[in-house]
Amino acid sequence: MEYLIAFIVGGAICVIGQLLFDVFKLTPAHVMTSFVVIGAVLDGFGLYDRLIDFAGAGATVPITSFGHSLLHGAMAEADKHGFVGLATGIFKLTSAGISSAILFGFLVALFFKPKG
């Protein structure tokens, strides 16, 4: 059941992205940046956590969760250290995503040949 919910919610978020492509003629970069900002704003109102509780990976896998994790790490540190915490905590949770993207992206580019 949780797989089905993840499928439906994740798929629905992708459909919103597809509509932004087709109807509003946005580029993938514009859609991705908008989604990250939307994720951060939704988390600002505490809504994104509820979506994760409901949909699991359906909410953590789309790029919106990147904005949510940025804000979440920042707020967790800010509870301890105030405004300074925003700066020290912002990459705390997204560290896994960014560092692995850099590492794997670099290694793949190093060892694979460009195609097409």
Add this chain to the structure above:
Amino acid sequence: MNKQINDKNEYKNNVKSYQPKPPYLANCLKAFIVGGFICAIGQVISNFYIYFFNFTEQTAGNPTVATLILFAALLTGMGVYDKIGQFAGAGSAVPVTGFANSITSAALEHKSEGVVLGIATNLFKLAGAVIVFGVVAAYIVGMVRLLFEKLL
């Protein structure tokens, strides 16, 4: 009539009738199926981390994202991800795998310019925008929320 066609202010409206209409429903259906499928795989990986490595539902998102990024980077290197992207549109761009694909493909594209100037400097060519906007938005929202919490 002729005047209206040559009017450059009317260009956008005139050219519209010559552009092919995208098949909205088919594109959305493809995006839904592929995007949903990637999220379902994410749920499998997420459960794996919850049961074997003591993550909770909230924290399992991070290792899951890292694992999906590894798969997406490999698929991009093998040239498979771009084919999925052509079929699925937003279904492959919106999940975090699209983020990994943009990093890897930008680096691969510039490989011929060398390891430092080609691969390393171009890694964030496309993904940089996502990080910049994410951080700026998170800062602003965080500031506002903190101010409210301090005031109330």
